[in-house]
Amino acid sequence: MKARVHVMLKDGVLDPQGEAVKHALHGMGFDGVGGVRQGKVIELDLEDGTGEDAVREMCEKLLANTVIESYSIEMA
Amino acid sequence: MKARVHVMLKDGVLDPQGEAVKHALHGMGFDGVGGVRQGKVIELDLEDGTGEDAVREMCEKLLANTVIESYSIEMA
Numbered sequence: 810m811k812a813r814v815h816v817m818l819k820d821g822v823l824d825p826q827g828e829a830v831k832h833a834l835h836g837m838g839f840d841g842v843g844g845v846r847q848g849k850v851i852e853l854d855l856e857d858g859t860g861e862d863a864v865r866e867m868c869e870k871l872l873a874n875t876v877i878e879s880y881s882i883e884m885a
Numbered sequence: 886m887k888a889r890v891h892v893m894l895k896d897g898v899l900d901p902q903g904e905a906v907k908h909a910l911h912g913m914g915f916d917g918v919g920g921v922r923q924g925k926v927i928e929l930d931l932e933d934g935t936g937e938d939a940v941r942e943m944c945e946k947l948l949a950n951t952v953i954e955s956y957s958i959e960m961a
Contacts, residue, residue: 852920
């Protein structure tokens, strides 16, 4: 059983990594790029029977800083 | 128009961040976690008409180090 967690900075929180990527892309001639946001993706291999609730608890306690980051969980 | 790019270390490339997350989760009592891999997700706002080919070029040239990283693109 697998879970994929996306952790992104919340809207309104400055994202210097994303800004750096945007400027680099513009410098390389990719002018069609507007905003860029960069986040983390964490892929977890889970024992069968581990539910989304457990993954949510991992996010709240460790994987995301919920003051400035939001997360989403996909179970597969 | 939006694109989401996932960049992950290739299988077989050591992922110290993922290992650190795994050990932390075990230390917190989440014993049902097997492997953990951590990667990047980059969300791009694109002008209409910017195709997947352009995003692929951005990946090859800037967003991913294709020696050790693989990437996948979702257009939305």
